[in-house]
Amino acid sequence: MFNEGTMTRKAQCCCGACVVEVSSEPALHGVCNCNNCKKRTGSAFGISAYFWAEDVRVVSDNTAIYALSNDHGKQERHFCRNCGTTLYWQVEIFAGMTGVAGGCFAEDPLPDPTFYAMLDNKCAWVSFSEQMKAGLKPEDIPTKN
Ligand SMILES: [Zn+2]
Numbered sequence: 001m002f003n004e005g006t007m008t009r010k011a012q013c014c015c016g017a018c019v020v021e022v023s024s025e026p027a028l029h030g031v032c033n034c035n036n037c038k039k040r041t042g043s044a045f046g047i048s049a050y051f052w053a054e055d056v057r058v059v060s061d062n063t064a065i066y067a068l069s070n071d072h073g074k075q076e077r078h079f080c081r082n083c084g085t086t087l088y089w090q091v092e093i094f095a096g097m098t099g100v101a102g103g104c105f106a107e108d109p110l111p112d113p114t115f116y117a118m119l120d121n122k123c124a125w126v127s128f129s130e131q132m133k134a135g136l137k138p139e140d141i142p143t144k145n
């Protein structure tokens with residue numbers, strides 16, 4: 001259930017046309033160094049904050065979907081038709097969760113990510129905090145009973 005009245009955070013695209021609101025802390029929150037995340041963000045890595053789908057509410061939407069399939073299974077990425085920001089997505093291996101682009105919480109920052117993944121693709125000049133775990137194992141992915 002989306003918790004009305006609790007502390008929520010908003011994530012939005014560059015132009016502000018697309019806004020999602022979350023009512024919980026991320027269930028899974030990491031940084032991905034894969035080439036696909038580099039291209040999606042145009043940056044050195046992607047920040048992916050996964051929430052249980054019921055804790056995410058789309059407040060304002062002008063997105064189109066980019067559907068793809070890779071080693072994480074099928075994915076659907078919702079990007080703004082106006083400014084192109086990828087704001088949220090669903091990935092097959094993270095069933096029941098909605099991923100939200102961590103950087104889109106710029107005005108409403110999230111806690112620190114807890115892990116970084118796809119180490120083989122990490123840019124040599126990038127280093128992460130010692131508090132963050134290196135890699136993501138299948139048993140680290142939360143499931144809802
Ligand atoms: Zn936009």
Ligand SMILES: [Zn+2]
Nearest residue numbers: 032033034037
């Ligand atoms: Zn990635």
